[in-house]
Amino acid sequence: MTFSPQLEAxxxxxxxxxxxxxxxxxxxxxxxxxQDEVGHISDELIEEVARRVGVxxxxxxxxxxxxxxxHRQPLGKYHVQICTNISCLxxxxxxxxxxxxxxxxxxxxxxxxxxxxxxxxxxxxxxxxWAPAIQVNYDFHHFVTPEKLDQLLDSLRKKP
Amino acid sequence: MLYNEPSPLETRVLSRxxxxxxxxxxxxxxxxxxxxxxLKAAGMKPEExxxxxxxxxxxxxxxxxxxxxxxxxxxxxxxxxxxxxxxNADESEPATCKxxxxxxxxxxxxxxxxxIAGLAVGAHAGYxxxxxxxxxxxxxxxxxIAEAYAxxxxxxxxxxxxxxxxxxxxxxxxxxxxxxxxxxxxxLEGMRGIPRxxxxxxxxxxxxxxxxxxxxxxxxxxxxxxxxxxxAAFAALGVPRAGGTKMTCLTGHVNKPGVYELRIGFPxxxxxxxxxxxxxxxxxxxALIPGGSSCPVLTAEECEGLTMDxxxxxxxxxxxxxxxxxxxxxxxCMVKAxxxxxxFYAHESCGWCIPCREGTTWLRKILVRLHxxxxxxxxxxxxxxxxxxxxxxxxxxxxxxxxxPTISIVEKxxxxxxxxxxxxxxxxxxxxxxxxx
Numbered sequence: 001m002t003f004s005p006q007l008e009a010x011x012x013x014x015x016x017x018x019x020x021x022x023x024x025x026x027x028x029x030x031x032x033x034x035q036d037e038v039g040h041i042s043d044e045l046i047e048e049v050a051r052r053v054g055v056x057x058x059x060x061x062x063x064x065x066x067x068x069x070x071h072r073q074p075l076g077k078y079h080v081q082i083c084t085n086i087s088c089l090x091x092x093x094x095x096x097x098x099x100x101x102x103x104x105x106x107x108x109x110x111x112x113x114x115x116x117x118x119x120x121x122x123x124x125x126x127x128x129x130w131a132p133a134i135q136v137n138y139d140f141h142h143f144v145t146p147e148k149l150d151q152l153l154d155s156l157r158k159k160p
Numbered sequence: 161m162l163y164n165e166p167s168p169l170e171t172r173v174l175s176r177x178x179x180x181x182x183x184x185x186x187x188x189x190x191x192x193x194x195x196x197x198x199l200k201a202a203g204m205k206p207e208e209x210x211x212x213x214x215x216x217x218x219x220x221x222x223x224x225x226x227x228x229x230x231x232x233x234x235x236x237x238x239x240x241x242x243x244x245x246x247x248n249a250d251e252s253e254p255a256t257c258k259x260x261x262x263x264x265x266x267x268x269x270x271x272x273x274x275x276i277a278g279l280a281v282g283a284h285a286g287y288x289x290x291x292x293x294x295x296x297x298x299x300x301x302x303x304x305i306a307e308a309y310a311x312x313x314x315x316x317x318x319x320x321x322x323x324x325x326x327x328x329x330x331x332x333x334x335x336x337x338x339x340x341x342x343x344x345x346x347x348l349e350g351m352r353g354i355p356r357x358x359x360x361x362x363x364x365x366x367x368x369x370x371x372x373x374x375x376x377x378x379x380x381x382x383x384x385x386x387x388x389x390x391x392a393a394f395a396a397l398g399v400p401r402a403g404g405t406k407m408t409c410l411t412g413h414v415n416k417p418g419v420y421e422l423r424i425g426f427p428x429x430x431x432x433x434x435x436x437x438x439x440x441x442x443x444x445x446x447a448l449i450p451g452g453s454s455c456p457v458l459t460a461e462e463c464e465g466l467t468m469d470x471x472x473x474x475x476x477x478x479x480x481x482x483x484x485x486x487x488x489x490x491x492x493c494m495v496k497a498x499x500x501x502x503x504f505y506a507h508e509s510c511g512w513c514i515p516c517r518e519g520t521t522w523l524r525k526i527l528v529r530l531h532x533x534x535x536x537x538x539x540x541x542x543x544x545x546x547x548x549x550x551x552x553x554x555x556x557x558x559x560x561x562x563x564x565p566t567i568s569i570v571e572k573x574x575x576x577x578x579x580x581x582x583x584x585x586x587x588x589x590x591x592x593x594x595x596x597x
Contacts, residue, residue: 017287017328019242019368024350029331053350066352066510069292069559071336085254086453086486087411089500097278121505123336124254125293128411129418129483130163142163 001048005008007037024053031070034065042075046076062117064124075110081135082122097121099146115135117156119137162265164418167435171397171405172590173422174381178265184300186307189268195313197387201555202274202321209280213383215391217403222248222376223452223482225402228383235281235371244275244367245286246348246374250332250339252586253452254292255484258407259377261419263290263297267304268313271327273380275318276387277326277373285326287367288345301329313394322553333460336508340556341374343510353510355556378407378481390552398424399469406480410436412487413443429465432487443489447573451481453501454561457494478568479498493588494573495580498566499527505562516559519550522592523566534583540569544570 003011010033011026018025022063030049035041040119041064043057044144049059082100100119111118127133130142132151142150162178177183179191189195201209214229223269233588235243245271251259261269274286290298305327307316316324322583330348332338338347342356359489366372382404386394400530402424408431410417415437432438439445445460456478458466459579466472473480488497506520523546526539547563554560570577580585 017330022349022368023541025330025348025368027348027350028333032306032331032333046264055350061348063352064333067333067335084500085256085504086449086500088482088499089497090412090486090488123430124256125254126251126260127259128255128257129409130257131417135293138293155213 001038001044003034003037005034008157015052018083024055024059027053027055027060027073028070029136031060031064032067035070071132073114075109076109076116077160078117078136080117080119080156081122081125082119083123083125083131083133083135084125084130085124087124088132091131093132096134096144096146096149102151112157114157117153126131164416167416169418169426169430169435171223171419172379172421173385173394173397173405174262174269174407175265175421176181177269179273179467183265183302184267184534186268186304186311186313189266193388195272195319195384196266197317197384198250198272198275198279198313199319202214202319202323203378204268204279206280206282207386209276210338212377213280213386216382216386216394217391217398217401218379218382219402219470220284220375221378221406221483222384223253225480228375228379230277231363232277232373232464234361235373236364237282238507240370241370242285242368243281243283244292244370244372245274245281245283246345246362246367246372247274247286247288247377247380248339248341248344248374249288249290249294249297249377250344251294251377252336252339253454253482253484254501255409255411255449255452255486256417256482257409258483260294260297262377262381264300264409267301267310269384270301270377270502271304271308271380272453273311273383274327275445276322276323276383277380279323281371282590284324286328287348287410288327288329289338289348290331291338291505292331295331298329298331300359305329318351335510335581336504337510337556337558340558343556345372348369349428352510354510379482398473402470403478407469407485408435408485409485413440413489413492414438414487422468425467425472426471428463432486433469436487438488439489441489443491443519445487446490446492447488447494447497447567449478449486449488450494451479452484453486453504453565454557455479456480457572458566461573491588493531493586494576495527495531495570496586499524499531501565502527502562504559505558507560509562513553513555513559513595514563516555518545519520520561520562522546523562527566530577530580530587532584534581537578537581539581540570540574540577543583 344355506524
């Protein structure tokens with residue numbers, strides 16, 4: 001597989017970050033950084049990472065199934081993650097989640113027909129003092145209201 | 161940037177650079193006594209550094225509250241194996257969002273804390289394990305690390321002291337369990353985040369099977385000030401058995417939620433009323449969880465006369481934990497709160513040991529059913545039974561973390577569970593203040 005020069009540089013740095021013979025330590029970071037570039041964890045990507053860190057594809061599969069951010073299927077171009085954990089719940093984060101489902105007509109980990117937006121009800125994302133909070137890909141949005149969420153989703157639908 | 165206004169009641173030690181122009185830059189850091197603690201430590205013997213940290217009464221800020229100096233002292237410095245420093249930046253305990261602010265606004269403070277720990281235990285490499293969701297913080301830390309290397313604050317012979325240190329960031333990929341120290345180490349090594357049995361503790365067998373100091377971001381961030389201004393000055397800010405300040409995350413029903421740096425021993429009522437601006441909509445306090453969702457809940461009466469301190473919290477059978485304060489007003493449905501907390505732990509249980517895996521799953525089922533459609537009187541006792549059977553019977557503290565808030569909510573708010581037995585509507589939902597799942 002070929003990756004961007006930036007990602008290749010990151011991989012190179014990662015593989016040098018761990019003690020000699022411990023290169024499998026780079027596996028999860030490589031998978032996550034690669035997923036950001038190619039969209040999801042494909043069979044081909046698993047083979048590639050396995051080869052580079054010196055383990056079998058089965059070993060990569062075993063590890064990746066543990067981590068909730070690693071996805072075997074493509075998600076929307078904009079992955080909207082809505083927190084409904086306790087601090088967000090106290091600020092009606094669950095209402096935001098229902099609102100998003102209704103508005104987009106999709107559910108947990110589902111994607112709109114045009115592939116633009118996917119949504120996920122997530123556990124605590126570390127924005128508890130600025131609740132309710134959501135993340136779009138890696139960008140945080142704090143103090144979200146249903147109106148702000150509407151505007152955001154409308155803009156994401158059209159966003160290139 | 162800062163996401164909330166600071167409070168005049170804060171004691172700003174770790175957050176002293178917050179709000180300065182380019183607070184994350186090396187230039188600002190050096191202009192405000194940055195790396196002075198390291199330079200001082202470089203002229204000290206390792207035992208002297210550890211002694212200074214012991215004098216400071218710094219206790220672990222991730223949740224367990226273990227004395228940091230003692231932890232450093234457990235590392236066998238004469239061992240021929242390499243030693244490592246590992247920073248737990250997996251911040252995942254619900255209600256906790258302080259490490260984010262520390263790394264975003266003052267990354268060099270963390271780097272300096274790690275360097276000093278390295279000097280103290282003879283480590284020459286360190287890893288900052290950042291939760292995957294905090295991608296922007298990895299970029300910020302990587303930038304600060306690159307700046308430190310370029311200016312001789314990391315790498316070979318740091319500032320001519322003869323001390324070598326390499327520092328790396330490492331990303332997680334979504335797992336609460338990886339905030340638990342031994343699961344974090346497994347994850348760092350490229351495995352599933354399954355906890356290890358202890359002993360041996362990480363100080364002796366940690367990262368890559370070598371002696372390791374593993375602490376929370378905030379713990380390391382306190383170290384530069386301790387070396388710079390002396391352990392005694394830091395200790396004096398707190399209470400007799402816990403020094404310094406605590407980055408406190410006020411969340412829930414307060415008018416001014418936010419992350420505030422408060423001295424250890426700060427009064428709980430003053431924190432809610434003055435720092436947090438009181439309960440929103442002029443309502444009354446019903447319940448408070450002081451240190452992240454895994455701590456036992458306190459009633460409003462139990463908060464009277466209480467201070468934000470490890471021992472004071474222990475005396476009320478709860479914990480200062482991570483400093484994630486959850487404030488719940490009188491309209492909060494405690495059954496729903498218990499249910500949501502349990503949904504989280506059931507989702508995050510790694511499945512390795514049965515009391516946690518099965519216990520959290522069954523508790524989730526019972527609590528969801530009770531909140532959504534009622535139940536039988538036996539269900540309420542069953543919740544307590546299952547939770548008590550998890551306590552102390554799991555490899556890692558996740559089982560306890562799920563059981564403790566649940567047991568306390570059922571004990572202290574039993575009447576609310578009884579009100580739910582008849583099924584919908586939830587009494588609080590009909591009051592129009594809180595909605596159903």
